[in-house]
Amino acid sequence: MTPRARATAIRPPRSLALFGGSFDPIHSGHIAVARAARRRFHVDEIHFIPAGLPPHKRDRELAPYAHRYAMVALACAGIREFIASPLEAGKDSSGRETFYSIDVVRRYRERSPAGQCLWFMIGADAFLDIGAWREPEALLGSCDFIVASRPGIDSSMIRRAVPPQLLDSAGSRSRAAARRPLSQKSIALQSTTLHILDSVASPVSSTEIRRRVAAGLSIRGLVPAVVEDYIWKSALYR
Numbered sequence: 001m002t003p004r005a006r007a008t009a010i011r012p013p014r015s016l017a018l019f020g021g022s023f024d025p026i027h028s029g030h031i032a033v034a035r036a037a038r039r040r041f042h043v044d045e046i047h048f049i050p051a052g053l054p055p056h057k058r059d060r061e062l063a064p065y066a067h068r069y070a071m072v073a074l075a076c077a078g079i080r081e082f083i084a085s086p087l088e089a090g091k092d093s094s095g096r097e098t099f100y101s102i103d104v105v106r107r108y109r110e111r112s113p114a115g116q117c118l119w120f121m122i123g124a125d126a127f128l129d130i131g132a133w134r135e136p137e138a139l140l141g142s143c144d145f146i147v148a149s150r151p152g153i154d155s156s157m158i159r160r161a162v163p164p165q166l167l168d169s170a171g172s173r174s175r176a177a178a179r180r181p182l183s184q185k186s187i188a189l190q191s192t193t194l195h196i197l198d199s200v201a202s203p204v205s206s207t208e209i210r211r212r213v214a215a216g217l218s219i220r221g222l223v224p225a226v227v228e229d230y231i232w233k234s235a236l237y238r
Contacts, residue, residue, distance in 0.1 A: 013044035017119035020049040027223045029202030033148045036200045048072045052088040052095045065095020074226040100134035105142045118143040124150040128161045145194045213237040
């Protein structure tokens with residue numbers, strides 16, 4: 001490796017997006033959203049963070065964390081800008097702890113170099129429930145959001161999900177936030193911005209993939225090929 005290449009390899013990314021989810025399993029729609037976000041917002045790295053015990057999905061048994069993380073790692077392996085993060089594996093690496101999004105963001109902030117731009121990626125359907133999340137005001141004020149569109153959800157619905165006191169009013173934006181250009185697909189908050197990522201809605205869902213696997217049906221094209229092989233070889237979702 002040349003000195004220049006070595007310096008590039010160890011240099012921290014200027015911008016980093018956090019993409020959390022149960023990823024049970026990760027599928028082609030997740031990858032498409034991440035690719036679109038990276039292109040549109042010039043994100044240097046996207047960290048896929050498989051959830052330990054999601055606080056909002058305790059009514060359903062997830063595949064073991066080790067399997068979900070392995071599938072994410074396989075899906076990211078061929079894409080330099082995509083990183084599988086084991087942050088929610090927990091102290092014993094079992095993935096049996098519950099991590100809240102605000103805690104994940106704070107952990108990344110603690111180790112982020114000065115000047116690094118941090119983004120939080122989320123689907124529009126999940127964003128509509130953000131008022132019920134842990135410390136929603138702190139989370140929305142911690143970094144800019146990339147909200148991936150979903151069929152039937154428009155920007156007015158996303159705006160209504162934001163606590164009213166966080167919406168920008170004339171002259172209230174921080175200097176840093178005010179310098180960021182806004183588009184018709186952006187919603188200004190007092191210190192951060194919600195950016196709506198359009199035209200990436202996918203009919204693929206993890207629920208449908210699990211159903212098809214349980215029925216012995218093909219999932220080709222719904223998940224990356226390496227993930228498909230892993231699911232069948234590991235006898236998941238049977």
